Amino acid sequence: xxxxxxPGFRDFFPADHTIRTHIFAAWRTxxxxxxxxxxxxxxxxxxxxxxxxxxxxxVGQLYSFEDKGGRQVSLRPEMTPTLARxxxxxxNGLRKPIRWFSIPQLFRYERQQRGRLRExxxxxxxxxxxxxxxxxxxxxxxxxxxxxxxxxxxxxxxxRLSDRRILEALLRHRQQSDAQVAxxxxxxxxxxxxxxxxxxxxxxxxxxxxxxxxAIMGLAQAKAWEPLAAPSLAAASxxxxxxxxxxxxxxxxxxxxxxxxxxxxxxxYTGTVFELFDTRGELRAICGGGRYDxxxxxxxxxxxxxxxxxxxxxxxxxxxxxxxxxxxxxxxLDVFVATVSEQDRADALALAHELRDAGLSVEYxxxxxxxxxxxxxxxxxxxxxxxxxxxxxxxxxxxxxxDLASHTQLAAKRTDAVGAVAALLAx
RNA sequence: GUGGCUGUAGCUCAAUUGGUUAGAGCGCCGCACUGUGGCUGCGGAGGUUGCGGGUUCAAUUCCCGUCAGUCACCCCA
Numbered sequence: 001x002x003x004x005x006x007p008g009f010r011d012f013f014p015a016d017h018t019i020r021t022h023i024f025a026a027w028r029t030x031x032x033x034x035x036x037x038x039x040x041x042x043x044x045x046x047x048x049x050x051x052x053x054x055x056x057x058x059v060g061q062l063y064s065f066e067d068k069g070g071r072q073v074s075l076r077p078e079m080t081p082t083l084a085r086x087x088x089x090x091x092n093g094l095r096k097p098i099r100w101f102s103i104p105q106l107f108r109y110e111r112q113q114r115g116r117l118r119e120x121x122x123x124x125x126x127x128x129x130x131x132x133x134x135x136x137x138x139x140x141x142x143x144x145x146x147x148x149x150x151x152x153x154x155x156x157x158x159x160r161l162s163d164r165r166i167l168e169a170l171l172r173h174r175q176q177s178d179a180q181v182a183x184x185x186x187x188x189x190x191x192x193x194x195x196x197x198x199x200x201x202x203x204x205x206x207x208x209x210x211x212x213x214x215a216i217m218g219l220a221q222a223k224a225w226e227p228l229a230a231p232s233l234a235a236a237s238x239x240x241x242x243x244x245x246x247x248x249x250x251x252x253x254x255x256x257x258x259x260x261x262x263x264x265x266x267x268x269y270t271g272t273v274f275e276l277f278d279t280r281g282e283l284r285a286i287c288g289g290g291r292y293d294x295x296x297x298x299x300x301x302x303x304x305x306x307x308x309x310x311x312x313x314x315x316x317x318x319x320x321x322x323x324x325x326x327x328x329x330x331x332x333l334d335v336f337v338a339t340v341s342e343q344d345r346a347d348a349l350a351l352a353h354e355l356r357d358a359g360l361s362v363e364y365x366x367x368x369x370x371x372x373x374x375x376x377x378x379x380x381x382x383x384x385x386x387x388x389x390x391x392x393x394x395x396x397x398x399x400x401x402x403d404l405a406s407h408t409q410l411a412a413k414r415t416d417a418v419g420a421v422a423a424l425l426a427x
Numbered sequence: 428g429u430g431g432c433u434g435u436a437g438c439u440c441a442a443u444u445g446g447u448u449a450g451a452g453c454g455c456c457g458c459a460c461u462g463u464g465g466c467u468g469c470g471g472a473g474g475u476u477g478c479g480g481g482u483u484c485a486a487u488u489c490c491c492g493u494c495a496g497u498c499a500c501c502c503c504a
Contacts, residue, residue, distance in 0.1 A: 078504045375464040
C-alpha cells in the first residue's frame with residue numbers, strides 16, 4: 001500500500017500552490033486596503049476552548065486527541081475563539097475599533113465532500129468594538145471586494161443578507177415555543193432544497209398552526225426589503241436596513257439581496273448574518289459571517305461587540321476554476337543563461353549570479369548539455385530571455401542576448417550584460 | 428455516522444459475451460540536432476488493473492470484503 005495524504009488533506013504541488021498563493025494574495029491585499037492587520041494563533045488549542053462555548057454537538061467534528069502530556073487538545077476548527085482570547089487578553093490596551101484578519105488553516109474530522117475537506121485555509125476578518133451597522137457594512141464590503149479582486153462579478157455571486165433579530169421577532173410575534181423555533185430554524189435553513197410539502201409537514205408535526213406557518217413562511221421567503229417596514233418588524237429590522245443603505249451608498253447594492261432564511265449554524269451570532277453564494281447555486285456557501293456581540297465577553301470577560309466573517313479557500317477555488325479565473329500555473333523564469341562549451345561555464349555562473357543580484361529569476365544547466373537542449377529547456381521553463389555565452393563571444397568580450405518570444409538576438413558587451421537583459425525584459 | 432455510484436500509466440481514457448503479451452493521446456526521458464528554442468519523425472521509461480479473498484480451465488471484466496474518491500443524507504468552519 002502506498003503512503004498517501006490522509007483523507008481530506010491536500011498535497012499542494014507547485015501548480016496547486018500557485019493557485020493558493022493567488023487567493024491568499026487577494027485576501028491580504030483587500031484586507032490591508034480596509035486597514036486590517038494580520039495576526040495568527042496556535043493551530044493546536046486546548047479542547048475546552050471549543051467544547052465550552054461552541055456546544056456539545058460540535059465535539060463530534062473536532063479533530064481532537066490526547067497529547068503526550070495527557071492534555072486534551074484539538075486542531076482548531078475555527079479562528080473566532082482564538083481571536084476572542086487574544087483580544088480579551090489585551091482588550092484594555094487596544095485602540096478601538098480593532099480591525100484584524102488572519103489566514104488560518106482549520107481542521108475538522110468529518111467525511112469529505114466537494115468543497116468540504118478535513119483541512120482548509122480561511123480568511124477571517126473581524127471588526128471589534130463597534131456595535132453599529134457601519135461595522136457590519138464595512139466587513140460585508142470587504143468580502144465583496146475580495147471576490148471582485150479575484151475577477152468575480154455580481155453575475156457570479158451574491159451576498160444573502162439577513163438579521164437574526166428579524167426571524168426572532170417574526171416567531172415571537174406568532175408566539176412560537178422554543179421547540180417550534182428549533183424546527184423553524186431547521187426548515188428555513190433547507191427551504192430552498194426541500195419540497196414545500198415536506199417543510200409544511202415538519203411544521204405541522206411540530207404543532208405549528210397553518211395560519212402561523214403561512215404568515216412566517218411568506219415573510220421569511222420575501223425577496224425584497226419592503227416587508228421589513230411592517231410595524232411588527234420595524235424595530236428588529238432598523239439595523240439591517242441601515243446596513244443595506246450603506247452598501248448601496250458604497251455602490252455595492254448589486255451584490256446584495258435579502259434572504260431571511262439564512263440561519264447560520266454557529267450559535268453565537270446575535271444580529272446581522274450573511275453568506276456568499278455562487279449565483280448558479282452549484283456550490284456550497286463561499287463565505288459566511290455575522291455579528292456576535294457576546295462571544296468575547298463569554299470567553300475573556302471583556303465586553304466587546306464584534307462582526308466578522310470566514311471565507312474558505314476550497315469552495316472559492318472551485319468557483320474560480322468553474323469561471324476560468326485561475327491564474328496561469330506555469331513557472332515563469334526571467335532569464336536562462338546558456339553555454340556553448342564547458343569552458344564558458346565560469347562566465348555563465350558569474351553572469352547568472354549578477355542577474356540574480358539584480359533581482360531576476362535565473363536558471364542555467366547544472367550539468368554539461370548541448371546548446372539546443374539548453375534553449376529547449378529555457379523555452380519549456382517559460383523564460384522570457386536567454387543569454388548565450390560561447391568561446392567566440394568571450395574572445396570579443398560579448399554575450400548574445402536572445403528574446404525568446406520574438407526570436408531576435410543581439411550582441412551586448414559582457415560588462416553591460418545585466419543592463420541589456422533588463423532593457424529587454426522592460427519591453 | 429448512513430446509503431448510492433466509481434477505482435486501469437504522472438494526467439485524460441480504451442480493452443468485444445470473462446479469453447491468452449492490458450493499449451492510445453498528452454506529459455516525461457533520449458536520438459535525428461557537437462553555436463541556437465516552440466514544429467516534425469523515431470525510440471524509451473513508466474502498470475502487482477486501489478488492496479485482499481472467492482467463483483472459473485481462464486478475471487481489468489463476475490461475487491464478497493476492505494481502502495480511497497465522489498454524490499446524497501446528518502451537519503456545516
